Amino acid sequence: MEKIKLTIDGVPIRAKQGEKVLFAALDAGIYIPNLCAISGVRPHAGCRLCFVEIEGRPQPVTACTEEVAEGAIVHTDGPRIRRLQRTALELLLASHPIECKTCPANKHCELQNIASFLKVNLNTKRFRKKLRDLPVDDSHPDIILDPNMCVVCSKCIWACVEQRGIGALNYAFRGDRTIISAFGGDRLVDTRCDGCGLCAEVCPVGAISKNVKKST
Amino acid sequence: MTEEEEIKKQTLEILESRSRERGKLIPILQDIQAKFGYLPREAMLETANFLDIPESEVYSVATFYNQFRFVPPGKHQVKACLGTACQIKGGRIIIEAWQRELGIKVGETTTDREFGLERVACVGCCAMAPVTVVDEQVEGKVSPTRVKGILLAFDLAKQKTSKKVKKAKSS
Known part of the structure; x- marks a missing residue:
């Protein structure tokens, strides 16, 4: 198949037709912050972190929704992009408890990675902290759902609904006030969840994790 | 027949005439709410089953829209306004007063199902802000004391009717 040639941060790149700029860059080893994108899946475009600038376009665009185009010149760095990304991240952090030490995702958390990449302090004070104080669901023998940690990326819904065809979870x-929840706010153990753990694997933060305590 | 079975039966009657398209979910939920005054759990489960979609998806759509409620409405429905004008004139204080006096939060119904409390956005008489609409009666320039007064009036009316009933029974 014909490959599309484009330039990202001065590096010439060849990508499949129809590929999104985000994954073309990631495959070439150029990092663009992202939380909600899944390769080959219709973009959710909800995290607002993967902004890039494309020459000839007046405004930054989200790299997860933008298809590669022949001869496109893409920049993943620049003051306009970084400002958008930092604001999006700081808004997420404003409703995210910073309890990394006790969080199951500590050290493999996308929020930590992106904050360090964008040089944003996890305890940023730019926006007023607005925590939700929702109950943690640890009823299930395999899965723990802590909606307080959720960044609403929708990856777990994709895993449960589209990949597994189960649909124990949804928004x-x-x-x-958006959260990930089972029907009627029920406990996961009372749903059709079979504990496959795919949602925990795709969760970029510590909102859904494997229930280590009970399975050992 | 238990209440749950009754709800299930009536929901199936609503669903009967419907096509099993996913896109019909919202009109179905609207019909269910028109029937029961809220979306009973059993009814949502039957709908999910009928449309062959996960029940979590029905819950997701239903919770997204403000028009859907999940608890039965009270005999008297209290609608406290938080439109722009009421907001400025202390609408929040009035909502807090209702919550305190009724012992429930917005969107809930008292355990005796006498009063339901909801928040509305502008009822169209901003000069009277802060406004609360109780059933169809518009109350303007509401204060926390007035909230107590309105509830007291309901209490007195209730006592009167119960006395009347007693009298009617004894005579």
Whole structure:
């Protein structure tokens, strides 16, 4: 198949037609912060972190929704992009408890990685802290769901609904009250969840994790 | 028949005439709410089953829209306004007063199902802010004391009718 040639940060890159700029860059070893993108899946475009600038385009665009185009010149760095990315991250951090020491995702957490990449302090004070104080669901023998940690990336929904065809989880509510929840706010153990753990694997943070205590 | 079975039966009657398209979820939920005044759990489960979608998806759609409620409405529905004007004139203090006096949060119904409390965005008489609509009665320039007064009036009315009933029974 014909390959598309484009330039990302001065590096000439060849990518498959229809490939998104984000994955073309990641495959070439150029990092663009992202939380919600899954390769080959219709972009959710919810985390607002993967902004890039493309020459000839007036505004930065999200790399996860942008298909590679022949001769495109893409920049992944620049003051406009970094400002957008830092704001998006700081808004996420404003409703995210910074309890890394006790968090199951500590040291393999995408929020930690992105904060360090963007040089943003996890305890940033730019926006007023607005924690949600929701109950943690540790009813299930295999899965722990802590909605307080959730960044609403929707990867677990993709895993449960599209990959496994189970649908124990989905969004509930809206706006800044959006959470991942089972039907009626039920405990996971009372749903059709079979404990496959795919949601925990794809969760970029510590919102869904494998229930280590009970399975050992 | 238990309440749950009754709900299930009536939901199936609503679903009967419907096509099993996923896109029909919202109109179905609206019909269910028109019937029961809220979305009973059993009804949502039957709907998921009927449309062959996960129940979590029904819950997801239903919770997204403000028009859907998940607890039965009270006999008297209290709608406290938080439109722009009411917001400025201390609408939040009034909502807090209702919550305190009724012992429930917004969106809930008292355990005796007498009062339900909801938050609305502008009822169209901003000059009277802060406004609360109780059933169909518009209350303007509401204060926490007025909240107590309104509830007291309901209490007195209830006592009167129960006395009347007693009298009617004894005579």
